[in-house]
Amino acid sequence: MQGCSIERPCVYASRHPIETGRLMTKTSLSLDTSPAIYVEHLRKEYGSKVAVQDLSLQVERGEVFGFLGPNGAGKTTTIKMLNGLVRPTSGRLSVLGRPLGDREAKKRIGFLPELFRFHEWMRAEEFLDFHGSLYGLSRGERKQRIPEALKLVGLEGRSRSRLRTFSKGMLQRIGIAQAVLADPLLVFLDEPTSALDPLGRRDVRDIIRTLQERGVTVFLNSHLLGEVEAVCDRVAIIKDGEVAALGPKAGLLGGEHVVEVWVTDMPERLLHEVRRRYRVVGAEARGQGQARGPAPTGGRAPVAVNTECRLSLHLSNGEAPALVELLVGGGARVHEVTPRQRSLEDLFVDVVQVGGDR
Ligand SMILES: Nc1ncnc2c1ncn2[C@@H]1O[C@H](COP(=O)(O)OP(=O)(O)O)[C@@H](O)[C@H]1O
Ligand SMILES: [Mg+2]
DSSP: OOOOOSSSOOEEEOSSOOOOOOOSOOOOTTTOOSOSEEEEEEEEEETTEEEEEEEEEEEOTTOEEEEEOOTTSSHHHHHHHHTTSSOOSEEEEEETTEETTOHHHHHTEEEEOTTOOOOTTSBHHHHHHHHHHHTTOOHHHHHHHHHHHHHHTTOGGGTTSBGGGOOHHHHHHHHHHHHHTTOOSEEEEESTTTTOOHHHHHHHHHHHHHHHHTTOEEEEEOSOHHHHHHHOSEEEEEETTEEEEEEEHHHHHSSEEEEEEEEEEEEHHHHHHHHHHSEEEEEEEEEEEEEEEEOTTSSEEEEEEEEEEEEEEEEETTOHHHHHHHHHHTTOEEEEEEEEOOOHHHHHHHHHHTTSOO
């Protein structure tokens, strides 16, 4: 295991914790260019239960990072470790270039926990004032930032309303206002859209985009993959407490995509050839008939065909012309070739289903 350094500050947590002391000279947190999040071989056991197995990843400043995985994969546990709420069993991590528990870093980290509970007897502004004092904001700072945070989440007219009168969507938004109140450099949002209708989800997406424009790093865990796909720059999919896929969204989704093909008069032999050459993920052939296909001796000969055939297959960029040539050369009549961009959901299902354990 690598040692700690100024470039790579870390805390080492183990069954026999070692004293690391202060690991870096102090630069301003906002000027510091070390990764927003750095995690290496992070592990958390609850008794005999391994919640996070062996997690390594890095999130750069200003990124919107999607942290995905099936239920029980260890996402919330990871977020709690990054917020200093749960102590890792072993591994190394730093947040905003500072070791776990650094008080200055904590002040610049916003957190909307999963299943956040609200003080529903409070008015919106009282609730934010309370959380502002927990962050150590002065009265003057609170006075300035509360209206800004309410405006960011679209609740500026509701500062005097009690939280018990809020809808689920409004509660989620005031939860986000709480997370952004202290002018954070890094915000963790654990399932921020789960209770929301499509309009509420769009609002959260817009809030995340605004944070992104301001240079705030956002670590987002959501089941709603469409939302994540719309806002994230990079994505990690974790499974059983380990990273199963990690990369820029464009890289993970691009490169290979699914193409839907509609042909008629598809000779059986040609269908086999297509299956042999490409990764066919769906084939629906209807009606048997005869057509004149290319004969081995030249000219055209009667062949058995599927009168109508719809195929879904994986193609890499630039492979479409060769596929069409193969189909036409083999005697099929091509009506439609429709590319379908691979969605984050397709990727998620592929990654999570590997091993067939779900
Ligand atoms: N405090 C705890 N005690 C025991 N097991 C826990 C605790 N918190 C989480 N777990 C277990 O750890 C695993 C990961 O949980 P969690 O991090 O909440 O997953 P996710 O957020 O990805 O759904 C689950 O199997 C869960 O039951
Ligand atoms: Mg969770």
